[in-house]
Amino acid sequence: MAVFPSRMRRGRALRRWLASIDWILWGVPLELTFVAGILIASTQRQARYAEWYQHWITAAAGMVLALQMARIPVERLAQARWPIYGLTITSLVAVRLVGTSALGAQSWIAIGGFYIQPSELAKLAAIVLLAEVLARFPVDRPVDLLRPTAMISLPWLLVFIQPDLGSSLVFGAVLLAMLFWAGMPLAWLLLLLAPLGSAILAGTWAWGLLAWIPLVALLAWRSLPWPRFGAVSMVALQALFAVATPWLWQHGLKPHQRERLTMFLDPSQDPLGGGYHLIQSQIGIGSGGIWGMGLMQGQLTKLRFIPEQHTDFIFSALGEETGFFGSMLVLAAITLLMIRLLQIAGRARTDVEALAVVGVAAMLMFQVVVNIFMTIGLGPITGIPLPWLSYGRFAMLVNFLALGLCASVARRSRSLQRWW
Numbered sequence: 001m002a003v004f005p006s007r008m009r010r011g012r013a014l015r016r017w018l019a020s021i022d023w024i025l026w027g028v029p030l031e032l033t034f035v036a037g038i039l040i041a042s043t044q045r046q047a048r049y050a051e052w053y054q055h056w057i058t059a060a061a062g063m064v065l066a067l068q069m070a071r072i073p074v075e076r077l078a079q080a081r082w083p084i085y086g087l088t089i090t091s092l093v094a095v096r097l098v099g100t101s102a103l104g105a106q107s108w109i110a111i112g113g114f115y116i117q118p119s120e121l122a123k124l125a126a127i128v129l130l131a132e133v134l135a136r137f138p139v140d141r142p143v144d145l146l147r148p149t150a151m152i153s154l155p156w157l158l159v160f161i162q163p164d165l166g167s168s169l170v171f172g173a174v175l176l177a178m179l180f181w182a183g184m185p186l187a188w189l190l191l192l193l194a195p196l197g198s199a200i201l202a203g204t205w206a207w208g209l210l211a212w213i214p215l216v217a218l219l220a221w222r223s224l225p226w227p228r229f230g231a232v233s234m235v236a237l238q239a240l241f242a243v244a245t246p247w248l249w250q251h252g253l254k255p256h257q258r259e260r261l262t263m264f265l266d267p268s269q270d271p272l273g274g275g276y277h278l279i280q281s282q283i284g285i286g287s288g289g290i291w292g293m294g295l296m297q298g299q300l301t302k303l304r305f306i307p308e309q310h311t312d313f314i315f316s317a318l319g320e321e322t323g324f325f326g327s328m329l330v331l332a333a334i335t336l337l338m339i340r341l342l343q344i345a346g347r348a349r350t351d352v353e354a355l356a357v358v359g360v361a362a363m364l365m366f367q368v369v370v371n372i373f374m375t376i377g378l379g380p381i382t383g384i385p386l387p388w389l390s391y392g393r394f395a396m397l398v399n400f401l402a403l404g405l406c407a408s409v410a411r412r413s414r415s416l417q418r419w420w
Contacts, residue, residue: 035318038295074352078135084129088121119167120395123174134148148175148178187219264374282377311391312375316375347413
């Protein structure tokens with residue numbers, strides 16, 4: 001008779017444990033990783049080696065790291081900001097000195113057969129550093145932008161000159177998202193992005209600057225604390241970018257770099273060269289139709305028509321083999337994860353924790369958008385992987401570490417009993 005109450009207690013304990021798991025935070029990345037292993041196996045069918053099982057092994061190691069990271073309070077990491085900053089800069093400098101080159105970028109350090117990519121760790125380090133800085137020094141005045149911008153500029157520059165354009169763009173996206181969450185006015189965010197608009201117009205439709213620059217000046221006049229000085233300064237800045245961009249385009253970039261940034265506009269101009277990746281990717285995704293050809297059944301994937309498909313172009317394999325329906329399910333799962341991260345940030349106990357989670361969400365979402373846009377022809381090929389789907393052992397580990405950081409915040413938030 002005593003056995004029955006014992007079983008009931010174990011059953012109640014099991015139900016409490018199941019109810020405490022954050023199924024979205026942990027479930028979505030693990031499901032994406034599982035699907036990715038199948039897709040990677042499909043891309044390697046004609047190869048002499050198979051890497052799909054390494055993807056799952058890396059995910060298992062990543063989960064162990066994430067669970068350990070979840071036990072560390074974000075404040076403790078923030079307190080070690082200067083050692084973290086120093087280690088980040090040292091590792092990025094080491095890449096320039098003893099790094100390994102691949103695909104035109106010197107971004108890896110080989111240690112015992114394992115390749116470490118410091119630029120990936122630098123993203124996570126930048127998030128922790130910015131969270132601490134913005135929590136202690138809110139952006140109430142334009143001059144307050146100098147501190148977080150200066151802190152992130154050095155690692156950004158070291159990543160940019162590797163050259164790793166994709167990773168360097170992630171730093172900018174993280175900074176803008178965290179500044180906005182920290183309370184910076186939306187108008188200021190638009191002013192920070194205004195030089196990018198001036199640069200694009202200068203290279204595509206110069207007449208558009210006649211309307212763009214006055215519009216930026218008006219926004220500066222209405223939003224900055226020094227209306228006249230702010231408007232004049234913004235006009236001068238836009239003019240500088242408008243003049244400098246064409247010159248930098250011709251003399252600052254090599255021909256193959258210019259081609260890489262513009263090829264997505266018309267890949268047919270070089271169908272066997274720079275446009276080959278994109279053309280084959282679009283054909284593969286389009287051939288999947290609504291329901292796809294079935295897992296392990298994609299013909300372009302099987303015959304390896306798309307180079308680097310298991311890494312940067314894994315979404316093309318997803319589109320071909322699972323179709324529009326499967327692709328939308330993956331995007332819906334990622335969207336659900338982003339919503340969950342914003343919930344965690346909203347319920348965080350401290351500003352440091354909230355800002356750290358927002359930084360992680362911005363990092364992941366930016367990579368998702370840029371990778372998918374690159375794959376379907378809406379953006380240039382930048383080499384940004386698709387989180388948990390693209391093959392890449394070190395990037396996978398960093399993504400799980402970022403997940404553990406968010407789990408740490410969720411564990412200590414007001415919603416502890418419900419979500420952890």
